[in-house]
Amino acid sequence: MDSRLPKPSGIKRPTTLTKNILPMDRIKTATLGFGSKTASVSMCGMDILPPLARDLTNLPNSFRRERAGSPDIHRSSVTTGANRTKLRRSRSACDIRDIRAMKRPDISIAPIPAKTMRLVNSGVSNNAPASSFGTNSTVSKPPRIGNVVASSTAAVKKQLTRNPIVTKVGSSTSLRSGTANTATTTVRKGTSSTATSISTTGAGKTINKRIPPYDYKARFNDLSEKHQVLKAKYEEKCEQMSSLEGLPEQLEESQDQLFKTKEELKTVNIERDCLNQQVKSLNLKIDSLSAALVKTKEELTKLTENYKIVKEAHDIFHNEVQDLRAQTSYLTDENNILKEDLTACKEQLFRANMERKELHNTIMDLRGNIRVFCRVRPPLDFEQDKMLCGWNYLDESTVEIQSFDNRNKCVAHTFSFDHVFHPNSKQEDIFEMVSPLIQSALDGYNICIFAYGQTGSGKTFTMDGIPTNVGVIPRTVDLLFDSIKNYKRLGWEYEIRVTFLEIYNEVLYDLLSNEQKDMEIRMAKHNKNDIYVSNITQESVTSASRLRELMSMAKMNRATASTAGNERSSRSHAVTKIELIGTHAEKNETSLGTINLVDLAGSESPKTSTRMNETKNINRSFLSLPMLFWRYYRNRIISHTGIQS
Numbered sequence: 001m002d003s004r005l006p007k008p009s010g011i012k013r014p015t016t017l018t019k020n021i022l023p024m025d026r027i028k029t030a031t032l033g034f035g036s037k038t039a040s041v042s043m044c045g046m047d048i049l050p051p052l053a054r055d056l057t058n059l060p061n062s063f064r065r066e067r068a069g070s071p072d073i074h075r076s077s078v079t080t081g082a083n084r085t086k087l088r089r090s091r092s093a094c095d096i097r098d099i100r101a102m103k104r105p106d107i108s109i110a111p112i113p114a115k116t117m118r119l120v121n122s123g124v125s126n127n128a129p130a131s132s133f134g135t136n137s138t139v140s141k142p143p144r145i146g147n148v149v150a151s152s153t154a155a156v157k158k159q160l161t162r163n164p165i166v167t168k169v170g171s172s173t174s175l176r177s178g179t180a181n182t183a184t185t186t187v188r189k190g191t192s193s194t195a196t197s198i199s200t201t202g203a204g205k206t207i208n209k210r211i212p213p214y215d216y217k218a219r220f221n222d223l224s225e226k227h228q229v230l231k232a233k234y235e236e237k238c239e240q241m242s243s244l245e246g247l248p249e250q251l252e253e254s255q256d257q258l259f260k261t262k263e264e265l266k267t268v269n270i271e272r273d274c275l276n277q278q279v280k281s282l283n284l285k286i287d288s289l290s291a292a293l294v295k296t297k298e299e300l301t302k303l304t305e306n307y308k309i310v311k312e313a314h315d316i317f318h319n320e321v322q323d324l325r326a327q328t329s330y331l332t333d334e335n336n337i338l339k340e341d342l343t344a345c346k347e348q349l350f351r352a353n354m355e356r357k358e359l360h361n362t363i364m365d366l367r368g369n370i371r372v373f374c375r376v377r378p379p380l381d382f383e384q385d386k387m388l389c390g391w392n393y394l395d396e397s398t399v400e401i402q403s404f405d406n407r408n409k410c411v412a413h414t415f416s417f418d419h420v421f422h423p424n425s426k427q428e429d430i431f432e433m434v435s436p437l438i439q440s441a442l443d444g445y446n447i448c449i450f451a452y453g454q455t456g457s458g459k460t461f462t463m464d465g466i467p468t469n470v471g472v473i474p475r476t477v478d479l480l481f482d483s484i485k486n487y488k489r490l491g492w493e494y495e496i497r498v499t500f501l502e503i504y505n506e507v508l509y510d511l512l513s514n515e516q517k518d519m520e521i522r523m524a525k526h527n528k529n530d531i532y533v534s535n536i537t538q539e540s541v542t543s544a545s546r547l548r549e550l551m552s553m554a555k556m557n558r559a560t561a562s563t564a565g566n567e568r569s570s571r572s573h574a575v576t577k578i579e580l581i582g583t584h585a586e587k588n589e590t591s592l593g594t595i596n597l598v599d600l601a602g603s604e605s606p607k608t609s610t611r612m613n614e615t616k617n618i619n620r621s622f623l624s625l626p627m628l629f630w631r632y633y634r635n636r637i638i639s640h641t642g643i644q645s
């Protein structure tokens with residue numbers, strides 16, 4: 001009979017649950033939980049299966065790291081080969097010898113307790129508590145590792161403190177442990193005397209029965225019973241192991257999931273930090289925008305108030321504008337009426353001006369186209385002590401000159417003039433007499449004003465004057481431009497051109513140019529009564545100041561010298577010619593008038609002359625002057641009467 005228990009087969013060595021992927025704390029926990037039988041037992045609910053679990057739990061670590069599901073091997077390892085050898089020896093020679101020596105006692109084999117049988121048949125429930133040991137429960141799902149380890153460790157410790165290793169033989173708390181311990185004790189005892197079978201009755205009373213060594217059948221039954229129990233436990237452990245085999249994979253998956261979750265958690269934390277930063281910056285923006293909004297509201301309030309004020313002003317202005325528009329409309333109508341009236345007035349004025357022009361020139365003709373005025377200058381400072389000829393101012397047109405003949409007899413000569421100006425006459429009085437001629441020039445007539453007399457008689461003073469008391473020419477310029485302004489209102493536009501000619505020793509000079517030129521006096525082709533000077537500088541002037549400027553320039557270029565009667569005597573004839581070209585665009589009228597202002601050189605007696613040639617030329621020119629006037633009168637008489645002689 002083979003007493004050796006069948007070696008369990010198909011038991012897989014539990015795989016090492018600690019993998020590299022586990023962190024160190026997990027590795028420790030896993031090693032503690034899965035690498036030890038304590039944890040294995042605890043996981044299977046052995047904390048509530050005290051006897052055998054306690055035994056297994058209290059095994060040394062080195063031993064507990066052995067195969068989890070082979071309690072037989074454990075026991076064989078614990079008892080080592082000594083007990084087994086003892087058993088074999090007891091079953092062999094010693095036992096036989098003992099059997100021979102012993103009497104066969106009456107042995108009543110204790111029946112297998114019913115509770116034990118139920119356990120054998122029903123198996124061991126891993127997760128079931130001790131109170132529900134007989135229920136059929138299987139391990140279908142391993143508990144969570146952490147919880148299992150914690151609970152198992154705690155349960156084992158608790159169990160260890162509550163239930164010491166040395167169990168009370170015959171205790172009814174656990175049939176399996178009681179059976180195992182009893183078997184061990186029986187073997188030990190059996191080596192010296194007989195085997196002992198411990199059984200429990202249905203009432204819970206422990207029944208110790210000794211199995212004589214020779215009672216192989218009883219021992220066999222006993223061992224079979226133990227074998228069944230252990231086999232059931234073995235199968236139970238196998239099932240537990242098979243269920244636990246999937247735990248590493250689950251653990252790995254859980255770890256992967258955990259790492260993924262951690263990575264996601266990190267990402268979420270980073271995103272959360274970013275969002276927090278964004279929230280902070282947005283809060284700052286909100287604060288600044290809120291402040292700006294408050295300012296804007298204040299400004300808006302001010303602007304609204306200003307808008308109300310401006311709107312009120314606008315309404316007032318709008319009403320005023322409406323009134324003004326009405327007035328403008330009324331005034332526009334009035335203006336149109338006035339325009340029509342103005343046009344009619346202008347027409348009447350133009351016609352009246354033309355009539356005035358005719359009347360004016362008729363008066364000029366009646367007064368005489370050639371008028372001669374006489375001006376007696378006062379004696380100069382150096383003449384106060386000199387013997388001067390006497391004169392009498394008979395009336396405003398007659399003067400009597402007294403002189404002595406060869407017999408020193410006083411002779412009186414009476415001269416008649418258009419007007420005689422006594423020495424107290426002013427420059428304004430002289431100009432008042434000649435100014436109507438300026439009007440004639442603007443009306444398109446040619447006029448000539450010249451001063452004639454002996455040297456030092458006051459010709460230049462009368463024509464040019466002095467800066468503090470200007471003469472005829474400057475006053476003519478002022479009157480000319482004032483009249484042009486007035487004529488502009490009547491629709492006349494005038495262009496003024498001036499030339500300055502000097503005749504010195506019968507030679508022509510351009511007083512506006514210092515160049516040597518060939519200048520001649522020529523008659524106009526279209527009008528034989530009109531003459532012009534060739535190659536002379538002609539300037540267009542638009543202002544009186546410019547004309548005066550040109551006059552001063554010409555005066556500077558004029559030849560002067562000292563004579564017996566005048567320290568600065570003009571030794572040439574100076575002719576200032578002013579052309580007035582008037583146009584009336586509306587009436588398509590034009591007018592061309594000329595003003596010739598002549599300051600003749602002073603005649604001088606050959607007796608007192610120091611420059612005889614110059615004096616001859618001057619006096620010769622004066623001889624032509626009566627001839628000139630004679631020709632003029634003859635032409636006018638012929639034109640009026642047709643009589644040639």
Ligand SMILES: Nc1ncnc2c1ncn2[C@@H]1O[C@H](COP(=O)(O)OP(=O)(O)OP(=O)(O)O)[C@@H](O)[C@H]1O
Pocket residue numbers: 376377378380423453454455456457458459460461462563565566568569570571600601602603
């Ligand atoms: N009416 C006057 N009242 C005061 N001073 C006068 C008057 N007429 C001329 N004189 C003075 O007499 C002097 C000579 O006059 P002015 O030069 O005009 O003579 P003139 O006839 O031009 O001589 P000439 O022919 O030699 O140039 C000047 O000093 C001038 O100031």
